[in-house]
Each structure stands twice: as structure tokens, then as C-alpha cells.
Amino acid sequence: MPEGHTLHRLASALDRAYAGTAPVVTSPQGRFVEGAALLSGRLVEGAEAWGKQLFVTFEGDRILSVHLGLIGVFELSRYAGGLGCEPPPVGAVRVRLLNQFHVADLRGATVCDVVSPEQLDAIVARLGPDPLRAGQLGNDPERAWSRIARSGRSFAELLMDQSVLAGVGNVYRCEVLFRHRVDPFRPGREIRPATWRAIWQDLVDLMPIGVAFGQIITLDEQLDAARALLAEGDPAAYAVSWQGGLEGESRRVRRPAYESASPFERSYAVYKRTGEPCPTCGSRVRTQVVAGRNLF
DNA sequence: GTTTAATGGGTAT
DNA sequence: TACCCCTTAAACT
Numbered sequence: 001m002p003e004g005h006t007l008h009r010l011a012s013a014l015d016r017a018y019a020g021t022a023p024v025v026t027s028p029q030g031r032f033v034e035g036a037a038l039l040s041g042r043l044v045e046g047a048e049a050w051g052k053q054l055f056v057t058f059e060g061d062r063i064l065s066v067h068l069g070l071i072g073v074f075e076l077s078r079y080a081g082g083l084g085c086e087p088p089p090v091g092a093v094r095v096r097l098l099n100q101f102h103v104a105d106l107r108g109a110t111v112c113d114v115v116s117p118e119q120l121d122a123i124v125a126r127l128g129p130d131p132l133r134a135g136q137l138g139n140d141p142e143r144a145w146s147r148i149a150r151s152g153r154s155f156a157e158l159l160m161d162q163s164v165l166a167g168v169g170n171v172y173r174c175e176v177l178f179r180h181r182v183d184p185f186r187p188g189r190e191i192r193p194a195t196w197r198a199i200w201q202d203l204v205d206l207m208p209i210g211v212a213f214g215q216i217i218t219l220d221e222q223l224d225a226a227r228a229l230l231a232e233g234d235p236a237a238y239a240v241s242w243q244g245g246l247e248g249e250s251r252r253v254r255r256p257a258y259e260s261a262s263p264f265e266r267s268y269a270v271y272k273r274t275g276e277p278c279p280t281c282g283s284r285v286r287t288q289v290v291a292g293r294n295l296f
Numbered sequence: 297g298t299t300t301a302a303t304g305g306g307t308a309t
Numbered sequence: 310t311a312c313c314c315c316t317t318a319a320a321c322t
Binding site for chain 3: 068069070071072073091092094107108109110111112292
Binding site: 002003005006052067068069070071072110111160162169170171172173216271293 | 301302303304305306
């Protein structure tokens, strides 16, 4: 379940697995048969993410455009044995990319289309700056600030608006508001410029760590440990493609490669901690549904 | 066996 | 603000 870090991690994993190869593209579920036919057998030029949008570019200006939505999963795994020996699709697999060593199965996405470069540009043009593309041309955080500074909408709402800021979802939103002690309901126009700059910089620091470990990490102790691991070495060590069930568990736990096994327990300051004590002051974390999403 | 929740977002009202 | 779509697995009966 995806925020921007998931999509960027997925894009680079797909890029490594498929760029320069011509995968067989199918739709075992049957709902993307025509699109699959447009792509199958063509050389993959690359994969990239913008915010929560994923694009896989095939030769001939045909681009697979995917948005995972709330529940979508693009499960990438390596298999041994070559074509014809791949694992059978399980569940509602809308798209399967298959080459000699890799299978990627897409399930539950809200968007899955073949688009042109012009359509890709139009999708990207609707997005605000992406903290995972910090420093890149045309990805200026001032664009987000100009929207925030003149908006009467709540800051919490603005952080989730992909046309203001691309890639942040509910977890990063809740956690970053907590980290900077910002009232979620304060209107954008009452946010101080220094507050916005600090939050943008924090996301620029935090989100690549999320990409490296395949997990949103926002607690300071975990961040310190994560930075130490990254400093001493090999983020690829965490790019494990399968996570088996724990010893004694009856059910096998499978995770997509881009989510990977992480050495960190999933733990947040406020997200999904309703009723539990604040890590700083001990008061109870409260929840309020804002436009259909749980704000903590 | 059925219901619900989930890190999203588009469209209608 | 409501409702719709996508799919799965955990949490309920």
C-alpha cells in the first residue's frame, strides 16, 4: 500500500528487472487484454515514478501508466528456470510482465493504461513537486508553497493534495505534522514560510530512507539506525524479494520485492495510534476523519 | 461465512 | 460530503 516511496522503489526495481528486455505482457484476469497486446514483446526502455504515478516506457512511445490506488500491489519476483517455468498467476492479476528471470503481477490498481508521451506529460503536469525528485529541474518546492500560502484549506488537506505536493500520503502526512508540531487544521495561508521549508526538507530527508528500506520510517531512533546502516553500506541488502512466514506460522507471508524485508518494526509516532500516549507528552492520540481519511 | 479496513483518487451532488 | 472503483487479508460472526 503505497505512498511515493513505494512507487519510486517499485520503479527502480522494475527498471532493473526489465529495462533492455522485451517481456511478454499478459492480462491473466482478462481486463487488460488489449493494452497488454500493445506492449507485449516490445523492448522496455525504463521505468520511473512521479509522486504516486508509475510509468514503464516501452519502445515505440507506448507507456504503461499505473496508479496503485489504495490497495493496488505490483508484486515483482525473480524466478529460476526460464520461460515456461514461471509461477502461475494467483488471484486477480490484471497485468503480468514476464521475462527470462522476472515476473511482475499487478493487482488492484485504480489506473492501468497504455499512454503516449504527451499523455504522460499531461499527467506529470498536474502534479506538485515530489520530495523524491528534490533538486531536479521543474521540481521546485516554491510551486507547492505558492499554493499553500494563498489557500484557506487546512494544511493537512493540502499535504495530501497531489497537485500541491506529489508522493505524500496519509502516513507521511500525519507523521510529518507531528514531527513539526503543526496543527493539521491551520489554513495554508497561516503556515509560516520557515515551517513549510522545514517540512519540505524533512520529507526530502525521510522519503529516500523509505525508498531504501521499503518502509515508512519516521521515529528518530529508527531514523538514526537507518542512516547508520545506509552510511556503512549496502541498501541492496534490504532488497529481499520474498519474505517467508515466520517459523511456526501456518500461512506464508508474501511481500512484493519493493516492500522487502526491513530490519525495522513498523512503528509510528501518531499514525494509527488512536488512544495511545503521545511519545513526547503522553497525552492521548486522537483521530478525526477528514474528507474520508483518518487523520491522527 | 461475512464484514471491514487499508499508506488513493475520480466523479457526482 | 457522498459514493464509486480496485483487491486482499485480518477481524469479526
